Amino acid sequence: MKKVLLIGIDPKLIDFNNLPQDIDIELIRREAIQANQKLSELGYEIYNCFTDLGETAESTILEFLNNNRFDCIMIGAGIRMINAHLFLLEKIINVIHSNAAQSKICFNTRPSDSYEAVLRWI
Secondary structure (H helix, E strand, C coil), rough: CCCCEEEEEEEHHHHHHHHHCCHHHHHHHHHHHHHHHHHCCCCCEEEEEEEEECCCCCHHHHHHHHHHCEEEEECCHHHHHHHHHHHHHHHHHHHHHHHCCCCEEEEECCHHHHHHHHHCCC
């Protein structure tokens, strides 16, 4: 079974003022659940890793990487698309590069297309 790690900021910490108006915490949760269900139905083992805004993000991700080998790691749009999260994105990329170089990396544009991002690579 292929393992997939989905990395995103804990929805409770997201500043929705920086996102399109149609996106809110309930939409993110609903779309994430649907994407996880689709991937599970296709036979993927899904792990969700929710980080803070950088204080412990590296150690949180490293714990997942130390306990599993992932075929694909998706970094969520909330990390990549907000300029204030650039340093967090760099931390995440570097911890993946150093500890899971064999994993494919993919990106979504919102939770609803997470499964499509994963399917592009595995």
